[in-house]
Amino acid sequence: MFRYSKPVRTIGVTKRSNYRDYRQQLRLDFNRRCGYCDSREDIASIGNAQYHIDHFAPRKRFPLLENEYSNLVYACSRCNIAKSDDWVSDSATQTIVDDNGYLDPCSDEFSECFDRDSNGNIIGCTPVAIYMIKKLKLFRIEYGIVWSLEQIDNVMDKLESVVSKYSSSLDAGRWNQLWNVYTQGRSIQNKLKSYFFK
Incomplete structure (x- = not known):
């Protein structure tokens, strides 16, 4: 597509x-x-x-x-x-x-x-x-990289939705683990953006 x-x-x-x-x-x-x-x-x-x-x-x-x-x-x-x-x-x-x-x-x-x-x-x-x-x-x-970054962005948006949806039903330890995965993912995504598109 x-x-x-x-x-x-x-x-x-x-x-x-x-x-x-x-x-x-x-x-x-x-x-x-x-x-x-x-x-x-x-x-x-x-x-x-x-x-x-x-x-x-x-x-x-x-x-x-x-x-x-x-x-x-x-x-x-x-x-x-x-x-x-x-x-x-x-x-x-x-x-x-x-x-x-x-x-x-x-x-x-x-x-x-x-x-x-x-x-x-x-x-x-x-x-x-x-x-x-x-x-x-x-x-x-660059066009493949931009496309890939957008796919990462879409996955991160879905993960953010999951984190928000289950934040009240998870114990603090599991929620923190999920939140850490999410924030690390966004951090990597932003580093990639700044690396490829300075």
Whole structure:
């Protein structure tokens, strides 16, 4: 599975004269994740890796789409910088030519064209996905690490829920043991985050 939920752009967003004014709406529509690599912003934006607004069809080539909400993608800095102004056609609507090009992250097809290996690394299942992996550098180890950190985060959240649920029914010694496991896990998780994303 590449991602748990696909982003959905809100329809009927009030037209703005500056695409940057859409940032908060994009964050919500993209579930606070990069549209391309699916990295969660609270994990992947540690250090200098901030989130950008990408113009799916590049604004340099299609200036009339600069402030069109339907052309915007919430993206991590790594993906946005790697994609830059790359585009395979002279038309904003022709996104693929000869198996090269880009799938809109909000399309149903996007999730079907990518997968992850057991380490969380991104795998392309179609020629277009392979093109995107090369152009966006989605083969980089950081994406597997971010995915793995998110899996750890999910497990720690479940453990926190168990600790809270059984805190009153456990004797003090067992509760302290469980609490120590939980706090050690969170500590290791935070060390990993700071190690990989300084």
